[in-house]
Amino acid sequence: MSRLRERGRSGKRRSALWTGTLLILAIGVALLVYLWPDRGPLAVAPSPSPTPTPTPTPVPRVAQEFKMTGLDKGWIRYSDGVNGAGVKGVVLESTQDGGATWTPTSDTALAAEPTPAPDALEPFWLPPADKAIASLTFEGKEQKVRQAQFLTARIGWALTEERAKLDRPLLVTADGGTTWSATVTPDVTKAVQDELAHRAAIRREAALYSSPDAAKTALGKGWQLFPETTYPGDAVLVRYDGPGTVAWEGVTYKLQPYESGYFTYLPMPMSVKPGPYYIGDKTLTVKAKKFDTQYLVVTEQMEAMKQDTARIAADQKKIDLARSKSAPEFLFTSEFMKPIEGRLTTPYGYTRYVNNKYDSSHLAVDLAAPTGTPIHATNDGVVVLAEMLYLTGNAIYLDHGMGLFSQYAHMSELKVKVGDRVKKGDVIGLVGTTGFSTGPHLHFTFWMHNVQANPDLFFNSMPFRWALK
Ligand SMILES: [Zn+2]
Numbered sequence: 001m002s003r004l005r006e007r008g009r010s011g012k013r014r015s016a017l018w019t020g021t022l023l024i025l026a027i028g029v030a031l032l033v034y035l036w037p038d039r040g041p042l043a044v045a046p047s048p049s050p051t052p053t054p055t056p057t058p059v060p061r062v063a064q065e066f067k068m069t070g071l072d073k074g075w076i077r078y079s080d081g082v083n084g085a086g087v088k089g090v091v092l093e094s095t096q097d098g099g100a101t102w103t104p105t106s107d108t109a110l111a112a113e114p115t116p117a118p119d120a121l122e123p124f125w126l127p128p129a130d131k132a133i134a135s136l137t138f139e140g141k142e143q144k145v146r147q148a149q150f151l152t153a154r155i156g157w158a159l160t161e162e163r164a165k166l167d168r169p170l171l172v173t174a175d176g177g178t179t180w181s182a183t184v185t186p187d188v189t190k191a192v193q194d195e196l197a198h199r200a201a202i203r204r205e206a207a208l209y210s211s212p213d214a215a216k217t218a219l220g221k222g223w224q225l226f227p228e229t230t231y232p233g234d235a236v237l238v239r240y241d242g243p244g245t246v247a248w249e250g251v252t253y254k255l256q257p258y259e260s261g262y263f264t265y266l267p268m269p270m271s272v273k274p275g276p277y278y279i280g281d282k283t284l285t286v287k288a289k290k291f292d293t294q295y296l297v298v299t300e301q302m303e304a305m306k307q308d309t310a311r312i313a314a315d316q317k318k319i320d321l322a323r324s325k326s327a328p329e330f331l332f333t334s335e336f337m338k339p340i341e342g343r344l345t346t347p348y349g350y351t352r353y354v355n356n357k358y359d360s361s362h363l364a365v366d367l368a369a370p371t372g373t374p375i376h377a378t379n380d381g382v383v384v385l386a387e388m389l390y391l392t393g394n395a396i397y398l399d400h401g402m403g404l405f406s407q408y409a410h411m412s413e414l415k416v417k418v419g420d421r422v423k424k425g426d427v428i429g430l431v432g433t434t435g436f437s438t439g440p441h442l443h444f445t446f447w448m449h450n451v452q453a454n455p456d457l458f459f460n461s462m463p464f465r466w467a468l469k
Pocket of ligand 1: 346365366442443
């Protein structure tokens with residue numbers, strides 16, 4: 001019993017000691033924690049309800065400037081803010097697709113883009129300096145314009161004060177600024193494509209002139225006459241920037257579209273009177289020209305050939321049919337060449353007497369050469385007639401488009417057939433003396449809307465270069 005009591009007493013004493021030690025320890029820890037300079041992870045001090053991770057207030061980026069460097073290329077520079085997608089620090093974006101999409105880029109990347117080769121015609125087709133506009137109407141509201149850039153009279157871009165902080169700040173117009181859109185609409189895309197096609201057409205047409213300077217003089221300048229001074233028996237090429245017609249010597253010629261212009265040839269009949277004529281807003285000067293006379297002596301049998309009017313009329317029908325249609329485009333892209341290097345026996349326009357009787361004006365050149373000499377196509381074209389005719393013998397007509405034909409006569413042999421496409425210089429026949437002919441030669445001329453035109457105008461040249469050599 002006593003042992004038990006004793007144990008009980010000594011147990012009480014031990015637990016009191018234990019409690020004391022714990023108390024001192026607790027106070028020590030509390031003191032330590034209280035005095036700990038840093039209040040580190042041990043802190044158990046009461047704290048207010050936990051605060052969420054602080055999110056910085058988005059600073060909207062602000063479009064500061066832009067530049068369209070082409071119809072489909074450009075860039076926008078922003079202040080260094082946070083864009084709508086939470087991306088910070090995008091300061092430069094560029095487009096390669098006419099503003100449909102914009103992607104982050106850098107000055108270094110922009111500078112590394114290949115610079116297109118300088119184009120001699122570029123200044124010609126770039127529109128006049130940017131149209132300055134102070135405000136524009138968008139979604140029914142007037143907006144103050146910070147910066148605007150017109151690439152053509154129709155296509156323009158603008159940055160307004162109201163839109164500068166938006167993720168897509170630029171507005172675009174395809175109608176010269178009447179209506180503006182925040183997205184690239186099908187109308188804008190079409191306007192850009194039309195403009196690119198127009199520029200390509202200008203480039204192709206410009207290649208037909210003697211030099212880029214000559215093209216600059218002719219293109220986009222209203223009515224143009226190539227040349228402005230002409231002679232009976234010659235021809236003129238008329239160019240205008242739009243559709244229209246030209247009334248000339250009793251015939252109305254419709255201007256035909258080709259590349260960036262509208263064209264017609266005007267033949268100068270031998271009967272045209274010298275003097276000034278008005279074509280569009282240009283003056284065409286026709287000067288007098290003296291043509292020599294040639295006396296030809298032929299056998300009676302040959303002379304009689306011209307009396308078979310029925311055969312002559314039947315041939316004329318074929319010729320008229322062949323020349324009734326012409327390709328609606330210029331089929332050549334370079335100068336015309338002489339079909340043979342022959343000896344000129346009858347120049348163009350000679351008044352010809354056969355056996356002392358007036359016959360006709362010889363509206364062709366006669367080039368004498370040995371039988372069998374190859375005859376070359378004067379330029380690219382399509383064979384519209386190739387057959388033996390009564391007066392002209394073996395004859396060929398080539399269509400060079402837009403109403404221009406070349407004619408070759410008296411050949412010993414035809415080397416092409418109707419429908420063949422020929423290239424300049426191709427051999428189309430051989431020199432001969434078939435039909436109404438006194439010896440081997442090539443009778444060669446041009447026809448324009450069914451009127452003859454002097455071949456001398458064409459050799460080593462072409463209608464686009466007549467005024468601009
Ligand atoms: Zn002849």
